[in-house]
Amino acid sequence: MAEKEFWRWKEYNWHDENIDWHGCDAITAGVDVGSVSSQAVILVDGKLYAFATTRTGSDSPKSAQKAMDWALEDTGMTLDDIHYKVGTGYGRVNVPFADRAITEIACHARGGNFMYGNSVRTILDMGGQDCKAIHCDERGKVTNFLMNDKCAAGTGRGMEVFANLLSVPIEDIGELSFQVEKEPEPVSSTCVVFAKTEASALLRKGWPKNKVIAAYCNAMAHRVVTLLERIGVEKDFAITGGIGKNIGVVRRIEKELGITALKADGDTQTAGALGAALFGKALLEKSRK
Amino acid sequence: MKANYGYMDGSGEYYITIDTDHCNNCSHHGCITGCPKGMFQVITDDYDDEVAEIKEEFRKKIKYDCADCKPTTDRPPLPCQAACTPGAITHSW
Ligand code: SF4
Ligand code: SF4
Numbered sequence: 117m118a119e120k121e122f123w124r125w126k127e128y129n130w131h132d133e134n135i136d137w138h139g140c141d142a143i144t145a146g147v148d149v150g151s152v153s154s155q156a157v158i159l160v161d162g163k164l165y166a167f168a169t170t171r172t173g174s175d176s177p178k179s180a181q182k183a184m185d186w187a188l189e190d191t192g193m194t195l196d197d198i199h200y201k202v203g204t205g206y207g208r209v210n211v212p213f214a215d216r217a218i219t220e221i222a223c224h225a226r227g228g229n230f231m232y233g234n235s236v237r238t239i240l241d242m243g244g245q246d247c248k249a250i251h252c253d254e255r256g257k258v259t260n261f262l263m264n265d266k267c268a269a270g271t272g273r274g275m276e277v278f279a280n281l282l283s284v285p286i287e288d289i290g291e292l293s294f295q296v297e298k299e300p301e302p303v304s305s306t307c308v309v310f311a312k313t314e315a316s317a318l319l320r321k322g323w324p325k326n327k328v329i330a331a332y333c334n335a336m337a338h339r340v341v342t343l344l345e346r347i348g349v350e351k352d353f354a355i356t357g358g359i360g361k362n363i364g365v366v367r368r369i370e371k372e373l374g375i376t377a378l379k380a381d382g383d384t385q386t387a388g389a390l391g392a393a394l395f396g397k398a399l400l401e402k403s404r405k
Numbered sequence: 406m407k408a409n410y411g412y413m414d415g416s417g418e419y420y421i422t423i424d425t426d427h428c429n430n431c432s433h434h435g436c437i438t439g440c441p442k443g444m445f446q447v448i449t450d451d452y453d454d455e456v457a458e459i460k461e462e463f464r465k466k467i468k469y470d471c472a473d474c475k476p477t478t479d480r481p482p483l484p485c486q487a488a489c490t491p492g493a494i495t496h497s498w
Contacts, residue, residue, distance in 0.1 A: 222451035251407075257452065260407040262420075346418070347409065395451070 125286050125358065129186045131158075131166035137193055142400055144200045145187070146227075146392025147180045148220065149207030152244025152272050153358060155389035156183035158191075158198065162397055166191055167386050172244075176207030183389075184213070200400040202392040206245075218395050220388050221248055221261050224356050227391030229256025232378045237350040240340060240369070241387070242359035244272040249344045256391070262347050272358040275365075278332055281312055282325055293333040293364030295326045302335035303328075329364065337368035344373070353377050360384030406450075410459035411467045411497065419468040420497040421485075425456035427493035439488020442470050457493070471496070 137143060137160045148155045150172060158166040168186035172179045180203065184195065195201075195213055203211030204223040211217070220241070228239040234254045241248040251260035279286040300323075303314045318328050336359075355377050359365050361384055370376050382390075411420035421444075428447070436445040436457050444463045450456045463470055474483050475498065486494050 218451045258406050260409070262409040264412060342413070346413070346420070347407075 121280070125153075127168075127170045129166070129168035129189055131187070131189075131191050132164065135160055135163065135165050137165060137191070137197070142200075142397055143193070143198050144202070144393045144396030144400055145184065145198045146202050146204060146223065146389040146394070146396060147184055147211050147214065148205040148223065148386075148388035148392060149176050149180050149183075149203065149211060150205045150220075150244045150388070151246075152276070153385060154179040154183040154205070154207075155386045156180075156187035157386055157389040157393045158187055158193070159390075159393045159397060162394075164382070164390070166193075167383070167389065169383065169385050172207070176210035177212045180207065180211040180213075200396040200403075202396040202399070204388050204392040215396070216399060218392060221250055221263065222258055223388045223391030223395065224248065225250050225252040225258045225391065226256040226394045227387035227389070228252070228354050228356055229254075230390055230394055231356070231380055231382050231384075231387055232352065232354040235352045236354045236378060238344070238348075238353045239387075240344060240353070240355045240357075242271065242340065242355060242357040242365075243388075244358065247271060247340055247343055249340075249347050251347060251350060256394075260347050262343060264343050274336070275359060275362065277312060278315065278329075281315060282319075282329065284325065284329065287361075289329055289333070290362040290364035290366075292326045293330040294367075296324075296330045299334065300327050300331040302338050303331045333362070333364035334368055336365050337372055340365075341369060341372045349373055349375060351375065354380070356380075356384045356387035358385045406456075408456075408458065410464050412465060414468075416468070418497045419471075421459055421467060421471075422495045422497075423457050423459070424493045424495075425450070425454065427489075427491035428456040429454050431457075431489075431491050431493075433490070435488035435490060436485055436494065440485045441473070444470060445485065 140160045145158045154172045155169045166187045201214050203214035203217045204220050208217040224241045239250045247264045249262045315328050353375050406425045408423050409420050434447050445457050
């Protein structure tokens with residue numbers, strides 16, 4: 117029997133059936149090929165029309181194509197109908213159909229501005245294998261950024277490893293982390309490998325799973341707050357990326373910072389691809405002038 | 406834009422910050438030749454501005470690559486900062 121994959125998060129696609137894209141002036145797409153997940157977003161005249169979020173495979177061009185094909189599914193639209201396509205993420209230069217590649221830092225700022233509104237000034241992107249703290253202005257232009265990609269602590273991949281170690285579905289981790297009598301001290305907050313070893317030791321010592329989960333979420337939150345503190349947190353504050361969906365980490369970050377993060381009107385994991393599609397719209401307009 | 410390159414680990418913080426607003430009006434790009442390790446390059450960024458950045462291959466080992474310029478006993482002027490007359494570069498030490 118196949119082993120249960122506790123790390124596996126929901127892959128899905130969506131499109132807005134109320135939008136008729138035929139004859140629209142600007143159809144743009146963004147594809148974010150990250151180290152763990154890939155997303156494609158399609159905008160029709162600047163409005164969110166379709167997206168897909170899926171796992172990145174071993175081949176970046178194929179992952180980009182898969183995400184794009186899935187976003188296009190059941191829309192009647194083909195790649196040729198899209199006027200401008202932008203690639204982003206760590207695999208951005210390997211998006212075969214992209215007209216331009218833009219860094220994920222700039223795309224998350226722009227996507228965050230669209231998703232949370234133009235009052236957002238600090239965006240924390242908790243990605244698959246890195247964490248970025250970004251300041252942006254009211255147009256979603258980056259004014260300051262800091263990236264941690266040296267260590268997997270505080271990243272989606274770190275959380276996947278942890279879900280498998282504890283045999284807990286990744287989507288349940290946030291809720292379970294609050295089912296403890298008292299908030300435990302964080303496990304080692306500097307390294308996901310040490311954190312894993314420490315968590316195993318705590319389980320052997322008889323700690324209930326939920327308490328270990330709470331300690332790990334606490335460690336992750338503390339780790340990224342340290343990163344954020346280096347550039348400072350200006351209000352409004354928002355979290356993008358897959359971990360933005362994990363309330364166990366998000367609420368602990370909010371508690372440590374003393375700031376409530378804006379709530380997303382959409383999937384936080386698609387912010388990078390959304391920003392790329394918005395860049396696509398601006399670049400399309402520029403090219404037509 | 407302030408671009409921070411580097412990392413923190415158990416032993417400290419190792420960041421080089423470039424205030425790229427200065428780079429647009431910089432004609433000499435002194436950072437490129439000023440750094441003995443060749444850590445800087447000038448690129449066109451996402452907003453189509455010409456800016457300096459730290460090359461990818463140095464970003465995770467700044468502690469070691471900058472060590473020769475940073476004696477433990479003193480804080481001498483760093484070659485990159487001396488070469489950048491607009492004053493765009495700061496180090497976290
Ligand atoms: S010398 Fe300074 S201002 Fe000029 S490009 Fe280099 S970092 Fe920018
Ligand atoms: S401290 Fe020395 S090695 Fe480091 S960036 Fe400056 S000039 Fe280059």
